[in-house]
Amino acid sequence: MRQSRRDLIGRGAAIATGLLTYAFDGGRIALTPAEAHAAGMPYRTLDEPAVRCVNALGEALLPGSTAAGLAEYLDHQLSGPPADSMLMIKYLRVPAPFTDFYLSGLRAADASARMQHGKAVAELDPAAAAHLAGQMSAGQIPGWTGPPAAAFFFVLRSDAIDVAYGTQTGFQKLGVPYMAHIAPPTRWG
Amino acid sequence: MPLKTAAALPGLRLEKFDAIIVGSGAAGSAVAARLAEGGKRVVILEAGPARTAADLVSSTLYARRMKWTGPEVLDEGRNPVDFVFNAGFGTGGSAMHHYAVWPRMHAEDFDMRSRHDRGLDWPFGYEELRPYYDQVQQEVGIAGDARQEVWRPAGAPYPMPAVPVFAQGAAIARGFKHLGKTIAPLPLAVTTTNYQGRAKCLWDGWCDSGCPIGALANPLTIHLPRALAAGATLVNNAPVTRVVLNSAGTHAVGVEVAQHHTLHADVIVLAAFTVENSRLLLASATSGHSRGLGNAGDQVGRYVMTHAAGLVYGLFDEDTQPYMGASGGQLLNQDSYDKTTHRASGGFGSYQWMIAQAVKPNDLLGISTTRADLFGPELHTFMKRAARGFAGMTAVIEDLPLASNRITLTSRKDDNGVPIARVVHDTDPQSVALWKASLAEGKAVMSAAGAREVWTGPAGSMHIMGGTIMGTHPGNSVTNGYGQVHDIPNLLLAGPGLFPTSGGVNPTFTVHALAARTAQWLLGNWRSV
Numbered sequence: 001m002r003q004s005r006r007d008l009i010g011r012g013a014a015i016a017t018g019l020l021t022y023a024f025d026g027g028r029i030a031l032t033p034a035e036a037h038a039a040g041m042p043y044r045t046l047d048e049p050a051v052r053c054v055n056a057l058g059e060a061l062l063p064g065s066t067a068a069g070l071a072e073y074l075d076h077q078l079s080g081p082p083a084d085s086m087l088m089i090k091y092l093r094v095p096a097p098f099t100d101f102y103l104s105g106l107r108a109a110d111a112s113a114r115m116q117h118g119k120a121v122a123e124l125d126p127a128a129a130a131h132l133a134g135q136m137s138a139g140q141i142p143g144w145t146g147p148p149a150a151a152f153f154f155v156l157r158s159d160a161i162d163v164a165y166g167t168q169t170g171f172q173k174l175g176v177p178y179m180a181h182i183a184p185p186t187r188w189g
Numbered sequence: 190m191p192l193k194t195a196a197a198l199p200g201l202r203l204e205k206f207d208a209i210i211v212g213s214g215a216a217g218s219a220v221a222a223r224l225a226e227g228g229k230r231v232v233i234l235e236a237g238p239a240r241t242a243a244d245l246v247s248s249t250l251y252a253r254r255m256k257w258t259g260p261e262v263l264d265e266g267r268n269p270v271d272f273v274f275n276a277g278f279g280t281g282g283s284a285m286h287h288y289a290v291w292p293r294m295h296a297e298d299f300d301m302r303s304r305h306d307r308g309l310d311w312p313f314g315y316e317e318l319r320p321y322y323d324q325v326q327q328e329v330g331i332a333g334d335a336r337q338e339v340w341r342p343a344g345a346p347y348p349m350p351a352v353p354v355f356a357q358g359a360a361i362a363r364g365f366k367h368l369g370k371t372i373a374p375l376p377l378a379v380t381t382t383n384y385q386g387r388a389k390c391l392w393d394g395w396c397d398s399g400c401p402i403g404a405l406a407n408p409l410t411i412h413l414p415r416a417l418a419a420g421a422t423l424v425n426n427a428p429v430t431r432v433v434l435n436s437a438g439t440h441a442v443g444v445e446v447a448q449h450h451t452l453h454a455d456v457i458v459l460a461a462f463t464v465e466n467s468r469l470l471l472a473s474a475t476s477g478h479s480r481g482l483g484n485a486g487d488q489v490g491r492y493v494m495t496h497a498a499g500l501v502y503g504l505f506d507e508d509t510q511p512y513m514g515a516s517g518g519q520l521l522n523q524d525s526y527d528k529t530t531h532r533a534s535g536g537f538g539s540y541q542w543m544i545a546q547a548v549k550p551n552d553l554l555g556i557s558t559t560r561a562d563l564f565g566p567e568l569h570t571f572m573k574r575a576a577r578g579f580a581g582m583t584a585v586i587e588d589l590p591l592a593s594n595r596i597t598l599t600s601r602k603d604d605n606g607v608p609i610a611r612v613v614h615d616t617d618p619q620s621v622a623l624w625k626a627s628l629a630e631g632k633a634v635m636s637a638a639g640a641r642e643v644w645t646g647p648a649g650s651m652h653i654m655g656g657t658i659m660g661t662h663p664g665n666s667v668t669n670g671y672g673q674v675h676d677i678p679n680l681l682l683a684g685p686g687l688f689p690t691s692g693g694v695n696p697t698f699t700v701h702a703l704a705a706r707t708a709q710w711l712l713g714n715w716r717s718v
Contacts, residue, residue: 012439015447051295061564083258086250091274092266093552133564153559157568158551166250166551168555176512179393181401 015022020069021077032186033069033076033163044079045099046071052122053106054156060129061153062160073163076101088158092151101147105156117142119169192239195426198450203681204233206454207715209444211429213468214282215697216683217460218412223708225419229715232454232665233413233421236428237279242409245285245399247628249552250399251328253262254394255279255286261462261605263611266594270495270614271650274553276462280425281399281408284697288396289405290543291331291698291710293322293358295526298539305528307537307619308447308590309689312670313442321702321709325534329406329701333376340371340523349381353392353447356510357580358519358545365522365544371688375521375543377408378698396516396549397554405515409443426652431459431473432604432680434493441680445554448605456711456718458672460683460704463493467596467656467686468610469672470667476501483674486663490596492615492655494691497624499540499584501631502559503640504575511548511556511579517695518582520544525627526693535542536623538587542631546581559646580640584627585651589617596656611674616648624648624662654698657686672707679718683707 021030022041031039043051051071058065077087082096089098109132113121117128124132136143139150146152164170167186171178207229210221211643217233221240236259239264245250257276279285296315301308316354323345333347352360352376367370379396380389380403391405403410417423443453454497459466471481481489507657522542525531549555556575563571594615598608616624629647635643660666663675672687674680683704684694711718 013253062568063566084254086253088253088553090253090258091271093269093271093273095261096258119381128567136710137562137564153564157564158558158562160553161551161557161568162250165557166549168249171550174572176550176576177392179248179395179512181391181393181395182243182246184246184248184251 004014031131033073034067035069036072037067037069041072042069046078047111048076049120050103052105053110053120056122056124056129057109057133057161059155060126060133061157062164064164065160068163070160070163072157074102088162089155092155093157099148104146105152108144108149108152111145112143193422193424194239195424198427198446199562201232201300201452202450206230206400207543208209208456208458208576209234209452209454211444211457211459212282212461212465212684213280213408213413213423214277214285214462214684215287215408215700217458218408218416219447219701219704220458220460220683220708221421222415223705224418224711225416225421226714231416232415232419232452233423234427234429234444234452235280235423235425237425239407239425240280240285242401245401246397247398249271249398249549249555255399260607260609261607263599265611266614268497268616268648269650270462270493270612270653272334272612272653275495275650275653276464280423281413285399285407287407287672287697288515288695288699290375290517290695291318291326291378292376292541292694293342293344294692294694294699295539297528298690300482301302301528301685307538309658311689314581318699318702318706319344319700321705322698325698325701325705329378329411330375330380330387331378332374332381332496334374337373337520338376338454338562339373340526347376347600349384352377352379352381352519354519355545356511357511357514358508360505360509360580361373361503361544361634361638362520364634364636367633367637369500369506370522370634372520372522372544373516375513377517379515380404390515392514392547394512394514394516394549399402400700418544421498423699428605429461430607432459432469432482434475434677438475439677441677453472456679456681456715458681458683460613462612462684463653463656463686464596466492466587466614466684468598470605471598472607482680483657483667486665488658488663488665488667491592491594492590492654492658492689493594493596493653494588494590494688495611495614495650496588496691496693497586497620497650498646499547499586499624499627499631500649501628501635502579502581502644502646503638504642505578505580508577509580513547513582514548515574518543518546524571525630531563531623534622534626536626537617537619538589538623540584540586540623540627542582542584543692544582546582546583548579550576558646583629584624584631585695586620586627586645586694588622588691590655590690591615591617594655617620645654652685653691654685654696657682658689659687660689671710672703673718681707681711697699
């Protein structure tokens with residue numbers, strides 16, 4: 001069930017330890033990616049087709065990514081200075097800013113889905129979406145015109161894992177003790 | 190503490206320093222500490238932002254902010270050096286996220302050309318560097334067991350007891366023992382006891398995020414505090430854009446910072462890591478040095494090297510607790526250090542195994558990336574199994590030095606008007622064969638250890654060396670054995686860019702030994718440079 005933004009504001013201290021920050025009622029609030037998704041916070045960099053595509057691919061790559069706030073996390077990271085970016089793409093010889101890489105990859109995925117199935121990625125059934133993800137992983141995907149498909153698969157998969165398992169809450173889900181010296185400002189979940 | 194930002198540069202222009210150190214990483218901070226303690230007036234110019242221990246958040250995500258975010262580097266060739274991943278930006282440079290695996294280079298690394306007619310020779314041998322290894326290991330603190338490390342070249346025993354072996358290390362050790370191979374504790378510049386006022390390590394595997402408790406020997410822990418205590422000044426956000434020479438072109442007189450500020454000193458030490466050191470030399474060309482400083486013999490930028498990673502993984506039924514320990518590992522094997530061990534399979538060179546690295550679920554070196562082929566529900570299943578049964582080890586593969594592997598300038602310029610660099614790196618076929626041999630050996634070890642599943646990873650790049658190598662004359666090198674640029678005596682280089690060969694070991698201990706040697710020589714020969 002989605003929560004209202006005012007509900008979140010009212011949660012005070014829990015929100016103050018969130019990660020994504022948004023302007024709201026003349027101030028700023030901080031939310032975890034999952035909270036931002038639940039509250040339906042607006043996007044700053046990703047447009048609506050891109051968000052739908054991220055969520056559909058995210059579900060194919062790592063089920064549960066939509067509710068975990070993958071699109072909200074990506075949007076936040078892409079909307080800030082590249083020097084502060086925490087995205088794995090930094091390591092992959094892609095020059096900053098990274099928005100073009102993501103948007104062109106998402107457009108390529110949608111174009112390929114339309115060529116093969118006559119509809120966008122977000123409208124595919126789970127089996128077709130999984131097949132498309134497999135084609136991306138292999139770098140052999142019809143109708144793809146964007147960054148290398150296998151690289152795009154790797155990047156988006158890594159982002160999904162970061163959101164699901166790269167946080168204190170994610171470690172807890174795996175039964176891995178976090179053991180922080182300096183804990184991150186949020187548990188992200 | 191004398192910490193400053195770029196806003197201080199106008200004031201600093203009026204001051205005359207004894208030495209300007211460009212870069213605050215392992216090499217720069219080590220040289221700065223020694224020169225400052227030797228009574229010299231030192232300023233350290235760091236291109237990146239200020240960082241303190243409080244910035245070292247235990248998070249694989251936050252750790253990515255410590256990697257390179259300076260001017261773009263075009264990272265090309267069949268086997269790129271992965272510059273952004275291997276470099277750092279800000280106080281402490283790449284050493285802030287280094288894993289503190291500190292083995293010594295071996296005697297055969299220093300005279301490979303003479304012994305094997307391959308690669309290059311250093312301008313001196315292991316025995317010349319040995320006392321500096323001994324000195325550095327005492328002041329920094331290395332944990333290890335020299336007696337068990339049967340391959341280790343002669344030197345003083347380690348000052349701290351060996352690192353503990355956790356479940357992951359014990360599991361892989363079974364495989365080495367079963368195959369009759371030797372293992373020893375991994376030498377780590379990490380505290381296993383309270384050492385010189387530093388707390389001992391908690392073995393929580395956050396080395397890659399930067400160690401904020403002082404257990405791991407990064408620049409914030411040891412040499413920067415020493416330098417600052419001795420009066421050195423550290424200026425952040427101060428990108429050096431040019432080395433300035435006197436009108437005759439015979440000596441350096443200072444450096445230009447962000448195009449607008451010139452700071453003056455008697456001695457300039459470039460310690461800005463491999464690519465930036467080469468870039469600065471090339472970008473500082475004058476009419477008298479038309480190809481760049483130190484480049485009379487067309488050697489600047491050549492012989493760039495990296496260590497290919499031989500990545501081998503296993504999944505065990507037992508709880509391996511793969512999150513415990515240090516990011517560098519727990520155990521060492523150097524049975525393949527003899528450069529001819531794998532000649533039958535076409536390989537040449539040395540490698541070592543770093544065994545049982547502490548890993549996190551995510552990140553480039555995390556558990557999830559080892560099976561980059563998995564997705565969907567199967568990926569969740571793998572993550573849950575591997576979180577408790579994963580084990581891994583990494584071979585550090587020697588990279589034969591090739592003159593064609595080179596850093597050059599491009600026609601594009603950064604925000605300060607300095608041409609951006611291109612690095613081209615192709616791995617020699619003999620080094621590729623060595624990497625393949627390591628994977629075969631690693632899979633055999635993991636199977637012998639009882640792993641239910643065994644798999645390997647791609648040859649990623651670890652460490653970046655060469656580009657400004659030391660040698661005997663301008664025709665074969667950029668500097669002499671002290672890092673002194675051949676045709677500009679008061680311009681010195683420090684860091685792994687000086688290495689003529691890479692060896693099959695991690696470079697940071699040798700970086701420190703070289704820095705100690707250079708600083709001692711400088712202090713003893715100040716007037717002559």
